[in-house]
Amino acid sequence: MAKIRITKAYKFDMAHALPGHDGLCKNIHGHSYELLVTLIGEPISDNDSPKLGMVIDFKDLKSIIKGLIVDELDHSMILRTDAPDDLIQIMKKNYERIILVDYQPTSENMIIDFAERIKAALPESVKLHHLKLWETVTSYTEWYADDNP
Numbered sequence: 001m002a003k004i005r006i007t008k009a010y011k012f013d014m015a016h017a018l019p020g021h022d023g024l025c026k027n028i029h030g031h032s033y034e035l036l037v038t039l040i041g042e043p044i045s046d047n048d049s050p051k052l053g054m055v056i057d058f059k060d061l062k063s064i065i066k067g068l069i070v071d072e073l074d075h076s077m078i079l080r081t082d083a084p085d086d087l088i089q090i091m092k093k094n095y096e097r098i099i100l101v102d103y104q105p106t107s108e109n110m111i112i113d114f115a116e117r118i119k120a121a122l123p124e125s126v127k128l129h130h131l132k133l134w135e136t137v138t139s140y141t142e143w144y145a146d147d148n149p
């Protein structure tokens with residue numbers, strides 16, 4: 001049976017800062033991110049399946065990624081867990097959507113995090129083929145399963 005790749009696109013707006021960066025990115029700033037999620041699998045051939053002919057229902061893919069990534073990060077501010085305690089407390093006291101991560105929140109590190117989360121949440125019948133994360137209209141990162149066996 002033929003292997004087919006399917007892709008769905010997502011958008012979210014998020015703020016971050018890159019502490020220690022040697023340029024403007026050390027300051028709090030935001031991006032309108034776009035994430036492409038590409039899966040690979042065989043279209044379901046069971047005539048009795050309601051998903052006949054689908055690798056995965058786009059609706060199911062949408063809800064998996066929305067729940068894992070978009071709902072958490074959209075209109076959020078990412079801070080590192082090693083940020084000063086008083087900064088974290090003040091941000092959490094004044095804003096609802098403060099997310100702490102244990103890595104420098106570059107798009108490179110974010111896409112690694114996303115890949116791990118998505119791989120763990122997918123049904124057995126499909127595999128994550130690659131991710132593409134636009135941070136600006138001219139800059140993006142990619143994660144490929146083949147590069148990370």
Ligand SMILES: [Zn+2]
Nearest residue numbers: 016025029031
């Ligand atoms: Zn940035």
